[in-house]
Amino acid sequence: MPLYGSAGLKLLLSALHDPHPRVQLQALRQLWHRPEPQVKHALQGFWHYQLWDCQQTLIKHTEPITALALTADGNTLLSTGEDGTIYVWQIATGEIIATLSGHSHMVTALALCPHTATLYSSSRDRTILVWDLTHFCLRQKLTGHLGYVNSVAVTPDGKQLVSGSQDTTIKIWDVSTGEAIRTLRGHTNLVAGITLSADGQTIASCSYDTTIRTWDLTSGTPIWEFIGHSARVLSFAISPNGKILASGSLDTRIMIWDLETGQEVTTLEGHWGWVKALAFSSDGKVLISASYKTIKCWDMTTYTEITSLSGHKDLINAIALSADNQILVTGGADCLIQVWRIPEIPITQI
Numbered sequence: 001m002p003l004y005g006s007a008g009l010k011l012l013l014s015a016l017h018d019p020h021p022r023v024q025l026q027a028l029r030q031l032w033h034r035p036e037p038q039v040k041h042a043l044q045g046f047w048h049y050q051l052w053d054c055q056q057t058l059i060k061h062t063e064p065i066t067a068l069a070l071t072a073d074g075n076t077l078l079s080t081g082e083d084g085t086i087y088v089w090q091i092a093t094g095e096i097i098a099t100l101s102g103h104s105h106m107v108t109a110l111a112l113c114p115h116t117a118t119l120y121s122s123s124r125d126r127t128i129l130v131w132d133l134t135h136f137c138l139r140q141k142l143t144g145h146l147g148y149v150n151s152v153a154v155t156p157d158g159k160q161l162v163s164g165s166q167d168t169t170i171k172i173w174d175v176s177t178g179e180a181i182r183t184l185r186g187h188t189n190l191v192a193g194i195t196l197s198a199d200g201q202t203i204a205s206c207s208y209d210t211t212i213r214t215w216d217l218t219s220g221t222p223i224w225e226f227i228g229h230s231a232r233v234l235s236f237a238i239s240p241n242g243k244i245l246a247s248g249s250l251d252t253r254i255m256i257w258d259l260e261t262g263q264e265v266t267t268l269e270g271h272w273g274w275v276k277a278l279a280f281s282s283d284g285k286v287l288i289s290a291s292y293k294t295i296k297c298w299d300m301t302t303y304t305e306i307t308s309l310s311g312h313k314d315l316i317n318a319i320a321l322s323a324d325n326q327i328l329v330t331g332g333a334d335c336l337i338q339v340w341r342i343p344e345i346p347i348t349q350i
Contacts, residue, residue, distance in 0.1 A: 058089060107123050
C-alpha cells in the first residue's frame with residue numbers, strides 16, 4: 001500500500017490549491033520530499049523558500065548584529081556586531097569554535113575569501129583587519145580611510161580588496177602589500193555599502209546621498225549612477241550573472257536596476273521598515289530582503305513576493321545564504337542569529 005494511501009495523497013495534492021495559505025503550506029511541507037511523479041509535477045511552480053523554518057537560534061552577541069558571512073559549504077558561520085567581536089560558529093552544533101578580537105569599535109562588515117581562508121573585517125575604528133581563518137589569528141591591519149569603514153568586499157581571486165567609508169571615498173587595496181592602490185571619489189555622503197560583480201570586474205557602491213554608483217575595478221572609471229530612492233540607500237546586491245542590481249533604502253522600497261542599460265527595471269514594495277540587507281540566490285532567480293522583523297523572498301522573473309518569514313523581534317541587519325540556497329542565516333538588532341532550513345517531515349500513512 002503506498003504511503004498516505006491514494007485517497008490521502010489526493011487530498012494533500014488538492015490542498016496545494018486551497019485558498020488558505022496556511023493549508024497550502026502544510027500540504028507543501030508534507031509533499032516536498034515525496035518521490036512520486038504526480039507529486040513532482042504538482043510541485044512545479046512552488047519554491048523551497050516557502051518551506052524555510054527557523055530551526056536554530058544562536059545567542060552570544062550582547063549588542064546588535066551588523067554582519068554575517070557563511071562559508072560556501074554552509075558549515076561555518078562568522079558573525080559580528082556593535083560589540084566589536086567576531087565569532088566563528090559551527091552551524092551543525094551551534095557551537096562557537098573561535099573568537100576574533102582586535103577592533104576597538106563596532107565591526108560594520110565581513111568579507112570572506114574562501115581560496116585563501118582569509119576574512120576581512122571593517123570597522124568604525126577606521127581600520128580593516130585581515131584574519132587567518134586556518135589559525136584564527138590576526139594577520140594584518142589596513143589603514144588609510146579618514147572616517148568609519150562601513151563596508152568591504154574581496155575580489156574572487158583574492159588579490160584585491162575594496163572598501164567604502166564615512167569619508168565618502170572608495171579605496172581599492174592590493175592584498176599582497178596592504179597598500180591602497182586607488183581612491184574613487186564621487187559620492188557626496190557616507191558610503192554605506194560595497195559589493196562586487198561575480199567576475200570581480202565591477203564595483204557597486206551605495207550611499208547616504210541616496211544614489212548607487214558602479215565603477216570599473218581595473219581603471220576606477222565610473223560606469224553608472226542610479227538615482228531613484230528618496231532616502232538613504234542602505235543595502236544592495238548584484239545578480240550572479242552581473243546584469244541586475246537590487247537596492248534597498250530607508251524609504252522601505254527595493255529598486256531593481258539594469259546594469260547593462262543603467263535604467264530602472266521595477267520597484268518592489270511590501271516592507272514597511274528600512275531594507276537593511278539583500279542577497280540573490282546563486283541562480284539569480286530569487287532575491288532575499290531583510291527589514292524590520294521580516295525577511296521576504298521575491299521571484300525575479302515576475303517580481304512578485306514568494307513568501308515572508310517572521311521570527312526576529314527587531315530590525316534585521318544582515319543575511320547570509322549558503323551556496324546551495326538551502327540555508328539562510330539572519331542577524332538583527334535583537335542580538336539574535338537565526339538559522340533557517342527546510343524541516344525534514346516524517347512520512348507516515350494516512
